[in-house]
Amino acid sequence: MPDLVLGQFAGVDMPDWVDALLRIMFIVALMTVNAFALIYLERKILARFQARVGPTRTGPIGTLQSIADALKLVTKEDVRPSTADRWAFELAPYIAFVPVFLIFVPMPFTETWFIRDLNLGLLYVFGVLGLNIVGVIMAGWGSDNKYALLGGVRAAAQAISYEIPMLLIVVSVVMVAAGRLATDGDVSAAVSINGIVADQTTTPYILLQPLGFVIFLIGALAELHRPPFDMPIAESEVVGGYFVEYSGMRWGMFFLAEYTALFLIVLLASSIFLGGWNWPFGADVGLGLQIVLTLVKTSVMIVLVISSRALFPRLRIDQLMSFSWKVLLPFAIVQVLANGIIMAYGGPDWVVGLVSFALLLALFGLVFALTRTRKGGDTTRTIQTTPARPRVITSPEVTAVEAGGGD
Amino acid sequence: MSELFSNYGAVLVAIPVGAMLVLTALLATKLLAPQRRTALKGQVYECGMLPIGRNWAQVHVRYYTYALLFLVFDVEVVFLFPWAVSFLGLVDTSDIGRTVLWQMVLFIGTLLVGLAYAWRKGVFDWKSN
Numbered sequence: 001m002p003d004l005v006l007g008q009f010a011g012v013d014m015p016d017w018v019d020a021l022l023r024i025m026f027i028v029a030l031m032t033v034n035a036f037a038l039i040y041l042e043r044k045i046l047a048r049f050q051a052r053v054g055p056t057r058t059g060p061i062g063t064l065q066s067i068a069d070a071l072k073l074v075t076k077e078d079v080r081p082s083t084a085d086r087w088a089f090e091l092a093p094y095i096a097f098v099p100v101f102l103i104f105v106p107m108p109f110t111e112t113w114f115i116r117d118l119n120l121g122l123l124y125v126f127g128v129l130g131l132n133i134v135g136v137i138m139a140g141w142g143s144d145n146k147y148a149l150l151g152g153v154r155a156a157a158q159a160i161s162y163e164i165p166m167l168l169i170v171v172s173v174v175m176v177a178a179g180r181l182a183t184d185g186d187v188s189a190a191v192s193i194n195g196i197v198a199d200q201t202t203t204p205y206i207l208l209q210p211l212g213f214v215i216f217l218i219g220a221l222a223e224l225h226r227p228p229f230d231m232p233i234a235e236s237e238v239v240g241g242y243f244v245e246y247s248g249m250r251w252g253m254f255f256l257a258e259y260t261a262l263f264l265i266v267l268l269a270s271s272i273f274l275g276g277w278n279w280p281f282g283a284d285v286g287l288g289l290q291i292v293l294t295l296v297k298t299s300v301m302i303v304l305v306i307s308s309r310a311l312f313p314r315l316r317i318d319q320l321m322s323f324s325w326k327v328l329l330p331f332a333i334v335q336v337l338a339n340g341i342i343m344a345y346g347g348p349d350w351v352v353g354l355v356s357f358a359l360l361l362a363l364f365g366l367v368f369a370l371t372r373t374r375k376g377g378d379t380t381r382t383i384q385t386t387p388a389r390p391r392v393i394t395s396p397e398v399t400a401v402e403a404g405g406g407d
Numbered sequence: 408m409s410e411l412f413s414n415y416g417a418v419l420v421a422i423p424v425g426a427m428l429v430l431t432a433l434l435a436t437k438l439l440a441p442q443r444r445t446a447l448k449g450q451v452y453e454c455g456m457l458p459i460g461r462n463w464a465q466v467h468v469r470y471y472t473y474a475l476l477f478l479v480f481d482v483e484v485v486f487l488f489p490w491a492v493s494f495l496g497l498v499d500t501s502d503i504g505r506t507v508l509w510q511m512v513l514f515i516g517t518l519l520v521g522l523a524y525a526w527r528k529g530v531f532d533w534k535s536n
Contacts (some may be wrong), residue, residue: 016413016416017420020416020417021424023417024421024424028424074436074440075436075440076436077440077441077442078433078437078440079448081449081450081452082446082449082450083449083451093429093433094426094429097425097428098422098425098429101424101428102421102422102425104421105418105421115417116414116415117414118415118418143451144451145451145452145453145458146453149464149466150464150466153466153470157470157473160473160474160481161473163477163481164477164481164484167481168484171484171487171491172491174491174492178491178492178493178495179495182496187492187493187496190491190492191488191492239452239453239454244452245452248436248440249433249435249436249440252432253429253432253433318532318533321473321531322532322533325522325526325530325531326526326531329480329522330522333515333519336487336515337512337515340494340508340511340512341508341512343495344495344505345505
């Protein structure tokens with residue numbers, strides 16, 4: 001994309017990699033501010049759900065709380081267990097963070113503002129995201145702690161299970177994009193994220209693939225270890241998961257990777273389903289409004305993801321795994337096949353959307369039927385209506401020995 | 408060809424920048440944080456108690472079967488991507504027409520049989536046998 005190089009704005013001729021570096025530096029600043037903002041936002045939103053007020057003391061209405069947290073993390077001692085595998089333990093934060101950072105490269109913020117428009121952007125995002133798991137496994141394995149190891153393998157099993165339905169949904173989105181671009185554009189843009197966003201000037205893809213949007217959102221919650229899918233880091237089960245042995249800034253790096261991934265996956269979802277920088281129903285907007293549109297769509301979905309932490313109880317790990325393989329995967333495959341058959345026989349866009357919506361209703365119906373407790377059946381969820389009578393202790397039944405009397 | 412790959416140069420620039428970010432944060436910790444290693448601090452954390460038994464727990468074999476299944480379906484998706492982009496064009500232009508679609512349906516169907524087999528075998532039930 002030589003016509004989009006920053007140097008042309010400044011009137012200076014700069015090599016391609018300097019331009020890329022400048023854009024990456026801008027992204028670094030954005031990422032830091034974003035992580036600070038998300039931590040504050042999450043604490044405030046969760047506090048509201050629990051009838052508290054959240055942080056209020058540091059700075060105006062607590063806005064400097066994240067900065068205080070960061071300072072505390074930097075000045076905290078970096079402890080490593082003496083039996084830990086040193087290389088795996090110390091390299092894990094790099095391997096966990098760098099892939100997440102790399103996802104920024106193809107993300108479009110406006111029509112012309114991204115680091116680089118990768119022609120295989122969607123495939124690239126998922127390929128790089130998978131590398132993140134290697135860091136998680138290294139952290140779990142290198143810590144020499146059974147809970148960390150258990151958290152690490154849980155995170156890996158969960159991530160690979162939910163990646164398959166997400167990838168199949170991305171394939172079905174690419175099919176829709178290729179079908180639309182075949183009539184009014186270049187088919188080779190169908191795997192580029194910016195190409196997909198550019199195609200949604202009149203119809204956001206959530207209307208064409210509503211089932212895809214829902215499955216993508218569920219998969220995103222699982223990939224990000226967000227409740228109700230936070231078994232890898234469940235405090236009550238595996239103490240804290242793969243980063244239980246990490247402290248200080250080394251732990252902070254895992255945290256930064258997690259919040260950056262939250263922003264990026266949600267940005268990806270709002271790009272390929274909600275139309276990113278496009279106004280929903282066909283209006284050509286300026287660059288200033290485009291960034292606002294992108295961020296508004298992303299923010300709404302971030303608030304949704306954060307509030308899911310307060311709204312849903314944690315699943316059991318067997319429920320989590322079977323939900324992905326037995327429910328989401330068949331539905332995703334059926335979606336791909338349905339798209340293929342409709343489009344190969346020349347069906348219009350609204351048929352694709354209608355079939356996807358019908359599949360979504362079927363998914364909801366199935367989940368409702370599976371989770372409903374049967375009336376009078378052999379359900380285990382009986383609620384005792386009359387509470388057991390509390391035992392009232394009328395006289396102190398303390399024997400002389402227990403009281404310390406003895407002889 | 409070089410036009411196709413030129414944009415990926417930015418990825419090569421981004422890798423060292425990301426690594427430098429982590430390195431800077433860890434160096435700041437090294438400079439600012441206290442460093443007093445003791446034998447007790449080097450213990451593995453187990454809710455404040457002294458650790459019991461060996462530290463490396465055994466991992467159940469079911470994780471391995473999930474990894475195998477993942478491999479199968481991940482490779483399937485890699486095949487699906489180029490097909491998804493080009494199958495409509497092939498339906499319209501090539502002389503085999505809609506066979507392009509039905510061949511892929513056959514391919515996915517074969518994998519679905521594998522999924523059904525794993526389902527039948529109880530791989531997804533997370534039993535502790």
